[in-house]
Amino acid sequence: MMRIKLLATPAIIILLFSLGFSLRRHPAHPPIENTSIWQNYEQYKEPAIQHRMVKHADMQPLITKHVSSGLLRSSVIGSSVQGRDIHHLIAGEGKIKVLLWSQMHGDESTATMAMFDIFNFLAAKDDNDRFRQLLKEKLELHFVPMVNPDGAEVWKRRNAMDIDINRDARSLTTPEARLLMKVADDIKPRFGFNLHDQNILYSVGSSAKPATISFLAPAYNHTREMNEVRQDAARLIVVMNHTLQKLIPDQVAKYSDAHEPRGFGDTFQKKGISTVLIESGGYQKDTQKQYIRKLNFYALLSALHAIASNGYENENVEEYFAIPDNGRSLFNLVVRNAEINNENLRYRTSLGINYSTTVNVSERRFNYRGVIEELGDMQNNYGYDEVDAGSLVSLPGKVITMTKTEWEKLSLESEAQLLKQGYLYIRFSDQRSPTGPLQNRLLNLVNGASTGARPPGLYQYPNFILAPPEGRPKYAVVNGFLVDLSKEIRPLPNTYGY
Ligand SMILES: [Zn+2]
Numbered sequence: 001m002m003r004i005k006l007l008a009t010p011a012i013i014i015l016l017f018s019l020g021f022s023l024r025r026h027p028a029h030p031p032i033e034n035t036s037i038w039q040n041y042e043q044y045k046e047p048a049i050q051h052r053m054v055k056h057a058d059m060q061p062l063i064t065k066h067v068s069s070g071l072l073r074s075s076v077i078g079s080s081v082q083g084r085d086i087h088h089l090i091a092g093e094g095k096i097k098v099l100l101w102s103q104m105h106g107d108e109s110t111a112t113m114a115m116f117d118i119f120n121f122l123a124a125k126d127d128n129d130r131f132r133q134l135l136k137e138k139l140e141l142h143f144v145p146m147v148n149p150d151g152a153e154v155w156k157r158r159n160a161m162d163i164d165i166n167r168d169a170r171s172l173t174t175p176e177a178r179l180l181m182k183v184a185d186d187i188k189p190r191f192g193f194n195l196h197d198q199n200i201l202y203s204v205g206s207s208a209k210p211a212t213i214s215f216l217a218p219a220y221n222h223t224r225e226m227n228e229v230r231q232d233a234a235r236l237i238v239v240m241n242h243t244l245q246k247l248i249p250d251q252v253a254k255y256s257d258a259h260e261p262r263g264f265g266d267t268f269q270k271k272g273i274s275t276v277l278i279e280s281g282g283y284q285k286d287t288q289k290q291y292i293r294k295l296n297f298y299a300l301l302s303a304l305h306a307i308a309s310n311g312y313e314n315e316n317v318e319e320y321f322a323i324p325d326n327g328r329s330l331f332n333l334v335v336r337n338a339e340i341n342n343e344n345l346r347y348r349t350s351l352g353i354n355y356s357t358t359v360n361v362s363e364r365r366f367n368y369r370g371v372i373e374e375l376g377d378m379q380n381n382y383g384y385d386e387v388d389a390g391s392l393v394s395l396p397g398k399v400i401t402m403t404k405t406e407w408e409k410l411s412l413e414s415e416a417q418l419l420k421q422g423y424l425y426i427r428f429s430d431q432r433s434p435t436g437p438l439q440n441r442l443l444n445l446v447n448g449a450s451t452g453a454r455p456p457g458l459y460q461y462p463n464f465i466l467a468p469p470e471g472r473p474k475y476a477v478v479n480g481f482l483v484d485l486s487k488e489i490r491p492l493p494n495t496y497g498y
Contacts, residue, residue: 029309032243032302035128037121041294044124046116052289053364054109056084056149062116063087071123077144078179081160084149086179091122094138096307099189099273100300101144101180104165104196104264106151106158107359110280110289111195114296115145121301131305138308142187147176155359166196167262177264184268191236191307192275193300194218194265197289200282200384201331201354204253205324208382210284211253213244213295214326216277218265219257226317232274234320235312236303240278241323243302244295248283254323255279276303282330284384287366287493331374333462333482334383337390340375342455348390350378353462353480358437367437367494370462370480385482387475392466394456397424397476399446404428407445415442416489419476422465425498437494442478445497461496 032038048062066072066089073090080086102111122132135141146152150160158164159174168177184192202211217233219225226234244252255277260266268275278299280292306312331352338351352374358367374381400423402410407426425446427433433445444463456464466475476483481492 029130029134029305029311031311032131032298032305033246035131037128037131037301038247038298040126040128041117041297043126044117044121044297045294046113046120049113049116051364052109052113052293053155053359053361054112054146055152056146059087059112059116059145062119063089066119066123069123071119077183078175080148080150080176081174082150082153084153086147086149086176087145088183089143089145091119091141091143092136092139094136094140094308096138096191097140097142097187097189098191098193098304098307099142099144099184099187100193100195101147102195103145103152104147104176104180104194106148106153107155108157108197108280109146109152110197110292111278111296111300112145113289113293114300115143117293117297118300121297131301134308135301135304139304141304142183142189144180144183147180154361166194166264167260169264169267170262180264184271184273189273191232192265192268192273193303194268194275194277195296196277196279198255198279198281198326201328202253202281203327203329203382204250205327206329206380207250207324207327208329209250210282210330210384211279211326212248212251212281212283212292213240213299214253214255214279214281215240215320215323216255216257216265216279217320218263218269218275218277219259220266220270222259224257224259229272229274230269231317232312233269233276234317235315236274236276236306237323238315238317238319239306239312240299240303241319244299247295247298251283252323253326254320255326282384329381331378331381331383332370333385333387333477333480334378334381335456335466335477335482336378336386336388338456338466339389339392339394340455340457341394342457349376350381351375351456351462352378352381352383353477355480368479368481369437369496372456372458372460372462375458387466387482389466389475391468392474393469395422395465395467395473396455397444397463397465398422399425399427401427401429403430404433407433412440412442412489412491418443419478419483419489420473420485422467422473424463424465424476424478433497435497438497439494440491441495442483442489442492444479444495448498461498
């Protein structure tokens with residue numbers, strides 16, 4: 001008997017220990033990874049929002065839909081400078097208040113799209129009912145989507161007064177900032193989510209990976225101290241980081257925590273609202289940010305679940321500090337070992353090409369213009385696209401002359417054939433050609449005589465051919481876009497009329 005007891009005691013201790021451990025890891029409410037929410041996303045994705053240039057008018061029917069279904073309580077809390085309604089939407093009947101707001105920068109819409117996916121998720125009935133019921137029972141969710149509708153209308157960061165709303169939390173000069181502050185002061189949320197987009201050229205530390213999502217638990221003072229309020233924000237970030245690492249390994253970073261007393265995140269943290277900043281960055285081949293939208297949807301739900309189930313409380317704040325910082329190692333395109341042949345100088349070096357973006361608001365279209373922004377040693381830089389031109393020579397593109405009518409009738413296949421012969425430009429024989437972005441094309445248009453003859457150089461427009469010595473062109477770089485001439489050739493986002 002004694003002998004058995006001696007043996008049993010450690011066994012019981014181990015059993016209790018492992019039970020406790022598994023309870024911690026698998027609480028009564030299973031984590032989001034044990035649900036089918038990711039797999040079922042297409043059922044929740046709001047089909048009315050397809051383009052990331054989402055506007056205020058797009059939201060109205062969707063809000064109406066969710067108010068009439070009974071999911072959301074909605075009130076118009078005021079209006080923007082130009083008179084657009086700003087909505088405060090509430091879901092759930094729980095005790096813990098959470099405030100989420102998006103797009104205070106008008107050209108940062110990824111989380112706005114995700115919010116409407118979250119509404120559809122909350123409104124659905126399926127095998128994830130237990131998950132959504134927990135959120136609705138424990139949380140009172142307050143959403144302010146698109147804090148800056150005037151900026152969104154013309155796709156710009158600032159509001160119609162040209163003030164950055166996220167630098168207006170202290171002065172409260174803009175009506176939009178005053179409204180957001182009033183919501184927070186009225187409801188006194190326990191948690192806040194400040195939802196933004198960042199430059200897609202941010203990398204995870206000095207790595208080649210884009211910072212697809214960057215987090216921050218904003219500092220409430222210049223010495224960047226941690227208190228319970230900020231630690232809880234950091235713990236929520238640890239939860240979301242665990243969730244995201246399984247989907248986008250090593251593509252999560254941490255935003256700079258320099259204290260910004262004019263920012264909402266910093267100000268709310270100081271007020272005692274545990275506030276998380278989420279910055280949506282870039283992801284390979286996701287110019288419309290639809291995959292990042294899905295990641296936002298999923299990460300936000302994982303955080304809300306952690307709040308509702310108290311799952312975040314066990315997380316280790318040190319894991320937050322271990323997330324790599326945002327870096328700037330990325331370019332849109334890196335051409336390694338490019339040959340520069342500039343009058344008497346001939347050398348090989350690397351080129352870093354980035355795109356500046358302009359917006360056609362009425363057509364909801366982005367236009368790009370490539371520029372060579374770096375030239376030199378780029379061993380510690382990486383591109384979303386990369387090519388090693390070490391065995392190739394760089395050639396200026398040739399110019400072909402035709403009438404405007406001939407150009408209009410030119411098929412994509414014919415343009416591809418011209419590209420393969422080393423042509424990068426078309427000049428009209430009968431009139432001046434249009435300038436600016438050109439849609440559904442492979443070749444640029446040119447009026448002046450000199451364009452096209454220049455070798456690749458710093459701050460020049462990146463248009464050149466890469467070919468083996470004495471061989472047929474292998475790659476073309478057109479307006480900064482890399483075209484592999486051995487593969488199927490598709491129209492470029494846009495070429496350019498010079
Ligand atoms: Zn922003």
